[in-house]
Amino acid sequence: MSIEALTEADDGPRSKRPAILAAAVECFGEVGYEATKWSEVADRVGIGQTALYHYFESKAHCLLTIMRLGLRNSDAAFREATAGASSSSDALRAAVEAAYALSPQEVQQNRILQSNIALLANERASRREETERQACRELVAQVEHNWAELLERGMAAGEFPRRDPQMMARSLLGLVVGVWRWYRPGGPLELRTISDFITGCCVRMVAGREPDAG
Amino acid sequence: MSIEALTEADDGPRSKRPAILAAAVECFGEVGYEATKWSEVADRVGIGQTALYHYFESKAHCLLTIMRLGLRNSDAAFREATAGASSSSDALRAAVEAAYALSPQEVQQNRILQSNIALLANERASRREETERQACRELVAQVEHNWAELLERGMAAGEFPRRDPQMMARSLLGLVVGVWRWYRPGGPLELRTISDFITGCCVRMVAGREPDAG
Numbered sequence: 001m002s003i004e005a006l007t008e009a010d011d012g013p014r015s016k017r018p019a020i021l022a023a024a025v026e027c028f029g030e031v032g033y034e035a036t037k038w039s040e041v042a043d044r045v046g047i048g049q050t051a052l053y054h055y056f057e058s059k060a061h062c063l064l065t066i067m068r069l070g071l072r073n074s075d076a077a078f079r080e081a082t083a084g085a086s087s088s089s090d091a092l093r094a095a096v097e098a099a100y101a102l103s104p105q106e107v108q109q110n111r112i113l114q115s116n117i118a119l120l121a122n123e124r125a126s127r128r129e130e131t132e133r134q135a136c137r138e139l140v141a142q143v144e145h146n147w148a149e150l151l152e153r154g155m156a157a158g159e160f161p162r163r164d165p166q167m168m169a170r171s172l173l174g175l176v177v178g179v180w181r182w183y184r185p186g187g188p189l190e191l192r193t194i195s196d197f198i199t200g201c202c203v204r205m206v207a208g209r210e211p212d213a214g
Numbered sequence: 215m216s217i218e219a220l221t222e223a224d225d226g227p228r229s230k231r232p233a234i235l236a237a238a239v240e241c242f243g244e245v246g247y248e249a250t251k252w253s254e255v256a257d258r259v260g261i262g263q264t265a266l267y268h269y270f271e272s273k274a275h276c277l278l279t280i281m282r283l284g285l286r287n288s289d290a291a292f293r294e295a296t297a298g299a300s301s302s303s304d305a306l307r308a309a310v311e312a313a314y315a316l317s318p319q320e321v322q323q324n325r326i327l328q329s330n331i332a333l334l335a336n337e338r339a340s341r342r343e344e345t346e347r348q349a350c351r352e353l354v355a356q357v358e359h360n361w362a363e364l365l366e367r368g369m370a371a372g373e374f375p376r377r378d379p380q381m382m383a384r385s386l387l388g389l390v391v392g393v394w395r396w397y398r399p400g401g402p403l404e405l406r407t408i409s410d411f412i413t414g415c416c417v418r419m420v421a422g423r424e425p426d427a428g
Contacts, residue, residue, distance in 0.1 A: 031336055032332060032333070032335060032336050033332075034333070035336060111332075115331075115332035116332070117329075117395065118246060118247075118325075118329035118330075118395075119246070119248070121246060122245055122246050122249060163411070163414075164411065167403070167408070167411050168415075170392070170393075170396055171389060171392070171393075171411070171412065171415055173392070174388060174389050174391075174392020174393065174395065175385060175388050175389045175392065177388075177392075178384070178385070178387070178388020178389065178391075178392055179384075179385075179388065181331065181332075181388065182384055189381070194381070197377070197378065197381050197382075197385070198385065200377075200424060201382075201385055201419045203424065204418045204419050204422040204423075204424065205415045205418050205419055208418040208422035208423075208424075209418075209422075210414060210417065210418065
């Protein structure tokens with residue numbers, strides 16, 4: 001794992017948090033969140049239960065943290081990729097490509113995020129879990145906003161035909177993240193090939209005109 | 215719930231199975247699968263735990279059955295919608311529209327299916343759960359195959375530009391089912407509006423040509 005994907009500004013050099021998160025990403029990715037034993041995560045890091053609970057009060061708290069960091073990374077990658085774009089079409093291509101410029105471990109983190117996204121719908125009983133859930137929801141809204149803003153700018157400039165920017169943003173995101181359901185690192189399709197394919201789909205969806213109905 | 219959406223050929227008129235499934239769809243839809251108490255489902259139907267266990271050995275068994283029936287309905291709706299189409303473009307439009315021609319309760323069933331799709335990745339310890347999981351996986355493959363076949367036919371006829379039909383089928387499905395993440399019955403957007411919007415996106419993705427790069 002590019003350790004930054006799971007690190008926060010306030011993690012000191014001796015913090016075990018990033019290592020716990022990396023082990024949890026491995027476990028959740030291998031057997032799924034539901035089937036993962038929380039004690040297995042501690043075993044992989046080589047720490048005891050007490051140390052584990054110092055960082056995370058529950059398996060759900062750890063999962064929600066992984067999800068929040070995945071969303072934080074997506075938000076940051078979008079901003080970085082689109083900052084220098086000379087047109088909205090270029091920005092759109094760069095945003096889609098950035099969504100797939102990931103290490104296998106970051107792919108796993110994104111798959112976990114998408115597989116468990118329904119968890120964000122309902123309030124959590126624990127305060128720390130609920131704090132993470134709220135932060136995730138704000139980041140989901142922020143990511144949607146990033147895409148909608150890019151689309152609005154392109155429509156205002158006449159680069160893209162006018163269509164509902166929020167519905168288009170959600171549609172693009174559904175298409176882009178839908179890949180994490182079926183893509184597996186080491187499978188028959190290279191991520192680079194998928195990235196090019198989905199970029200083409202997004203460009204036609206946003207910038208294309210309806211072909212003449214037969 | 216249009217009760218057919220949750221009924222099987224071998225359910226007799228006195229079977230409580232469809233009613234249990236309908237109550238479970240309500241519960242899973244309201245508070246999520248994880249937070250639903252299995253006993254709450256029995257209470258809603260007005261049956262005891264013994265009767266409940268006669269039909270389903272676990273909450274997961276019930277969930278996997280709901281998922282299988284949702285997939286079965288999608289497969290059937292696709293076939294029915296596309297059977298009379300006079301061109302592949304018409305078939306594509308009909309297939310997307312059929313995916314949204316649903317009652318609010320069927321929408322809930324689809325949301326539950328998509329929210330829990332990651333459950334299909336890993337083997338179940340129980341035999342009955344594993345049987346349902348395998349049936350779900352076969353139906354997922356069948357649904358993908360339906361879409362890929364439609365695309366291949368359109369490409370062979372020269373209606374659609376040649377692109378990888380399997381990757382395109384998965385992309386269309388990701389776009390179509392991605393709506394269940396954010397659409398809520400009674401929300402600001404009508405399902406009919408979303409259906410038209412996504413149909414346009416799918417047609418441009420499949421039949422559109424790349425606009426000239428800036």
